[in-house]
Amino acid sequence: MFVTSYAQSGIENLLRSGIDDANKFANAYINPGSEAVIYSLANGWYNTAKVKSLGGFEISVIGGISEIGDDKTSFALNENDYSSLRFESGPGIQQVGTVLGQNSPDISMIITENDQNLGSITLPQGLASENVEYLPNLILQGSVGLLFSTELKLRFLPEVETQDVTAQFYGVGLQHEFTDWIPGLKVLPIAISGFVGYNSFESEYRFSSQSTFISGSNQSIVSDIESWHYALVASTKLPIINFYGSIGAVSGSADSALKGEYTISSGVSQIEGATIVDPLSTSSSVSGFRATVGTKLTLAFFRLNVDYSFQEFNSLNVGINFGI
Structure with missing residues (x-):
């Protein structure tokens, strides 16, 4: 969703101020959204520490929402950090919206070169301008029990x-239960396991520039996001209602790029009249703590679980599960 907002925002208009200024703005604007997706992909991997027996399986539909903190919706833009961008009005340092936020009212900046005014641009809006306050996610997952108290999980x-x-x-994820092979722990009414999971998300959003001053072809936003989750999981082993929790970490990286040809008819002398290929790229990485608490209801082949995760982007998740 945030990639779509990025593509529709008109961020390519920043190219008129030069490649360096446009890239600097794009990284500050898009990175909070990339971080949110990395954390969101870590959601919903498990609902118990008890792994399935050999051949046991479960099909899960997992949905949830991630909170967007106020500190992720804007960033301080200092015009002194930019070569050709100046605020049209107000102080030289202002809070402007990220891809998760908005500018209300619109914020305009002037493109300058050698003290000459080359025109103005309106800074792009984000998801908050579309009344989006939470990031949703929906995942289809399958799990199967393997040998040696290990469970394989696949998302696709x-x-x-x-x-x-x-x-x-x-x-793809692997969960291994320790309580099956540590003497004395197997008889306890709790299970303890370790988990590691990896996600990969790739997308391309194709669009055509509608700017008065920018034309071109084959224009798109391409994103490549990877997310890792490591956790120590514990849960009760009761017949119907159980409780589970975990502590662990999330890490990952994201790369997004503005692809295609962009011909700038009006801008700084460096790029005016030029056709630029693949002009912008952003990259970000995260590494943070995560803790989850949840409960699961088991009725024969049907299981329902709800959990809440404390992390950089807190999340609430619900899973509907079928299996043996």
């Missing part, structure tokens, strides 16, 4: 392609 979304969007997602 075949490539989806529409006129404007191409996206693909997959994930």
